[in-house]
Amino acid sequence: xxTKATIIVCAILALAGGFAFRSIRKAxxxxxxxxxxxxxxxxxxxxxxxxxxxxxxxxxxxxxxxxSLDPVPGTPNERGMNAxxxxxxxxxxAIRPRRITAETIxxxxxxxxxxxxxxxxxxxxxxxxxxxxxARFSPAQIETFKEIAASSWVRNMxxxxxxxxxxxxxxxxxxxxxxxxxxxxxxxxxxxxxGDVEPLCREFRQTDxxxxxVRQLAGAAVYSGEPATLDQVEQATKIIAAHCERDTxxxxxxxxxNWPAARPQLQEVLSPTQxxxxxxxxxxxxxxxxVNLLKMSLAAEFKAKQAAK
Numbered sequence: 001x002x003t004k005a006t007i008i009v010c011a012i013l014a015l016a017g018g019f020a021f022r023s024i025r026k027a028x029x030x031x032x033x034x035x036x037x038x039x040x041x042x043x044x045x046x047x048x049x050x051x052x053x054x055x056x057x058x059x060x061x062x063x064x065x066x067x068s069l070d071p072v073p074g075t076p077n078e079r080g081m082n083a084x085x086x087x088x089x090x091x092x093x094a095i096r097p098r099r100i101t102a103e104t105i106x107x108x109x110x111x112x113x114x115x116x117x118x119x120x121x122x123x124x125x126x127x128x129x130x131x132x133x134x135a136r137f138s139p140a141q142i143e144t145f146k147e148i149a150a151s152s153w154v155r156n157m158x159x160x161x162x163x164x165x166x167x168x169x170x171x172x173x174x175x176x177x178x179x180x181x182x183x184x185x186x187x188x189x190x191x192x193x194x195g196d197v198e199p200l201c202r203e204f205r206q207t208d209x210x211x212x213x214v215r216q217l218a219g220a221a222v223y224s225g226e227p228a229t230l231d232q233v234e235q236a237t238k239i240i241a242a243h244c245e246r247d248t249x250x251x252x253x254x255x256x257x258n259w260p261a262a263r264p265q266l267q268e269v270l271s272p273t274q275x276x277x278x279x280x281x282x283x284x285x286x287x288x289x290x291v292n293l294l295k296m297s298l299a300a301e302f303k304a305k306q307a308a309k
Contacts, residue, residue, distance in 0.1 A: 104164070107157050120153060121146040130211075130234060131204040135197040144193050152186040202250075207241040210254045213281050214240065217270075220277045228274065235269045236278065255289035257282055 106112045124146045125132070132142055159178050194201050214236045217228035228236075245256040259279060266275050 101164075103157055103160060107161055113154075117150045117153070121150055124149050127208075128204070130230060131201055133230070134204070134234070135194070135200055141193060145190070148186060148189045148193065151189075152182060155182050155185070206246075206249075206251045207237055210241045210244065210252050210257075211237045213254055213285050214278065216281050217274055217278060220274075220281075224273050224277065226271055226274055228270070232269055232274075236266055239265045239269065240282070253289075254282065255286040257286075259283075 106116050125142065159182065163175050191198050211233065214233050221227040240257050240262050241252040243258040243262040244252040244254055246252055259282060263275060
């Protein structure tokens with residue numbers, strides 16, 4: 001009898017242990033599923049936040065643009081009749097065919113938007129690779145930086161679509177105001193990401209116009225046989241930027257470089273051939289800048305005369 005009772009007790013214990021093991025395994029699986037759902041929820045919440053920002057930007061743009069349009073004369077009934085008949089000022093303001101551009105073609109197709117943003121983010125990593133290396137960005141920080149830049153691009157494209165729907169262009173004061181607001185959003189997001197290295201990254205961006213010209217030494221190396229390293233590009237950029245004027249936002253105006261003052265310092269970083277080549281590159285940039293400034297001046301003068309008529 002004792003043996004039989006012992007067998008029964010052991011069987012019960014084994015059965016209970018099996019149930020306990022199964023319950024623990026099920027609980028672990030449930031916890032893993034809950035964690036996975038929580039991460040998916042966080043990703044969905046981030047997507048929802050971005051979409052809400054896009055919606056707010058587009059709605060604000062359309063509201064501002066609608067307010068900026070000239071009011072249509074006549075009573076409401078007259079305006080309605082004119083619009084229905086396809087005549088009158090209200091019909092012209094209500095029917096604004098969207099211009100066909102590369103941006104509108106991309107933005108009207110979600111698949112093209114996704115493909116463009118992938119390429120855009122790859123370009124961001126190429127363009128700001130020096131900054132990422134200097135500031136010692138982690139892979140996660142690099143991805144977040146690219147997401148911020150991509151979101152800013154999408155908001156700006158939404159703004160442009162709203163602008164074109166109202167028959168306006170980038171020269172309008174409404175666009176400039178909304179573009180500044182979009183830029184503030186991007187800068188605030190970047191400031192939260194960058195933290196203590198934000199001043200370093202801001203200086204990198206503010207001297208990027210200079211860096212663009214210095215990087216052309218890499219192309220010139222095909223003929224000179226003297227390739228420029230990343231360190232040389234960064235050091236030369238800092239030297240030239242230190243001898244350039246800055247605009248009101250702090251960006252270096254590369255066409256204003258004091259070359260006689262910058263040349264001796266550049267000779268400590270670059271070879272004589274590279275310094276001479278860079279001098280020609282900067283001279284060309286100054287010439288282009290003068291032409292562009294003249295074109296802008298003539299265009300402003302022409303618009304002023306047209307407005308006075």
